[in-house]
Amino acid sequence: MARGWESKSVEAQQAEAGQKTPKPKAPMSAEAAVRWRERESLLLARKQVLQQMAGNPNPRHLALLSQSLAELDDRLKRLDPGPAGSEAGSSDV
Numbered sequence: 001m002a003r004g005w006e007s008k009s010v011e012a013q014q015a016e017a018g019q020k021t022p023k024p025k026a027p028m029s030a031e032a033a034v035r036w037r038e039r040e041s042l043l044l045a046r047k048q049v050l051q052q053m054a055g056n057p058n059p060r061h062l063a064l065l066s067q068s069l070a071e072l073d074d075r076l077k078r079l080d081p082g083p084a085g086s087e088a089g090s091s092d093v
Contacts, residue, residue, distance in 0.1 A: 039079055046072045 028036065049072065053065045 035079060039076065042072055042076050042079065046076070 046069065049065050049069050053062060053069070056062055056065065
């Protein structure tokens with residue numbers, strides 16, 4: 001039974017994808033992995049604080065959330081003082 005052109009196209013795409021091999025990444029040191037996890041955790045906490053600020057009309061709670069946001073930003077700067085840490089300083093409010 002003859003196959004249609006669609007299955008031949010899929011077969012060609014799969015063969016092409018199989019030929020491309022991703023470049024292996026250098027293994028991360030234990031210290032770098034700890035820093036990366038800490039940074040990701042801080043970025044997630046920062047995102048949650050921003051979401052809480054967006055939907056909260058209470059000025060006292062907003063002040064508390066603003067303090068939390070400032071502390072998270074400070075911790076991110078201390079964790080990653082290089083230019084890569086500048087994205088954490090951008091505010092989405």
